[in-house]
Amino acid sequence: MDLAKLRQDAAALLADGRAGLVIGFRERAGACVPAFVTDADQADALVYDDTCIANLAAYLRKPEIRQRRPVALVARPHVMRSLILLKAEHQLQGDDVLVLAVGDDTYHGVLTLAEAERLLNETYADLATDAQVLAEIERLEQMSPEERARFWSEQFAKCTRCYACRAACPMCYCERCIVEKNVPQWISTAAAGHGNYAWNVIRAFHLAGRCIECGACEAACPQGIPLMLLNALLAREARDQFDARPGYDAEAEPVVGSWNKDDDEGFIR
């Protein structure tokens, strides 16, 4: 991948004022961490490799970031889908962001959101769910409900309710999350038992038909809860039942929030 070109583009965007901020990655203590570059001469610190899995679109909701619009973002195809989806949900204007598009060992250059949408549909139209995740979902589906309940009971017991999954997700942009609403309190905030179950299930459900499976939530989870199993299951169902392809069309209607006369109702008596 042409890292030199990426740095050069980032520096040029900042130098000629086309971007007020470049969000990318830099190295710290051998790990890839987000970098917020405001001066052209800092752009040489930018790096990119396969370990840079944070979804930088999650920062766009922050007011201090929004102040610096237009913001340029180092984005792999999944992150580009997040941006398109944010636009579809009216969280972004088309000219709020520029994309420093990276993908499959190539650097695609600086793209507008519309150009990123075209690139996605031409080159990355079939971003499949991770095969390991799919295999694990199938393994769980073979289990009895009691075994599955036990599996999730063990997983959710680990949750400390740090909400890193929420912070890492660009689609969790509610100013006040359901878990923080306490009149009435729908989800117990104690890091145990039914509250953990309700939180993890509702977090996944609020992303139904919206999750683009970037994996940032699971990577952010300090307890190693396999959140992508829940996300990928709902993504699969939204795709199979309602032809959902979130993040490929900036004009698309949301999957949950729209309807079709012919939706399946085989399960309704």
Added chain:
Amino acid sequence: MTQTSTKPDAATGADAAAQPWSPRIVAFVCNWCTYAGADLAGTSRLQYAPNVRIIKLPCTGRIDPLFILKAFEQGADAVLVSGCHPGDCHYTAGNYHARRRWGLFRRLMEFTGIDAKRLFFSWVSAAEGQKFADLINAVTDEVRQAGPFDPTNPARKRPWT
């Protein structure tokens, strides 16, 4: 979910726990169709199982999945969600929105260990008193077969240990 007699009776040794188990079913129904259907069942003096607790909402579109989680959390053995037939919604499209939501949510429930046989969906119109009575009887029978909802299920509220 209050029980009428929770105090152990010292004289007979009988307490609430000694009662044979009977399913507790929470039904979320819409105001305009299923609730009216239930009302018709009542005014028609149809007999049906007394195991269902009806919670009336304006529309099935108002039924947040959290309601269903809360019911299981608080000890329901099964949840029934029922509203107007497609095309009959008082608010034009609430039931269509709800149908799509349930199609996804019930999958998530099954996947996280709440058996599909504890989650029921139906359309009952204001004229279908008989259907409502039959539905409640059928659901109650099925839940009775399935047995009580596992108290160790992660969705259940448990006392602090």
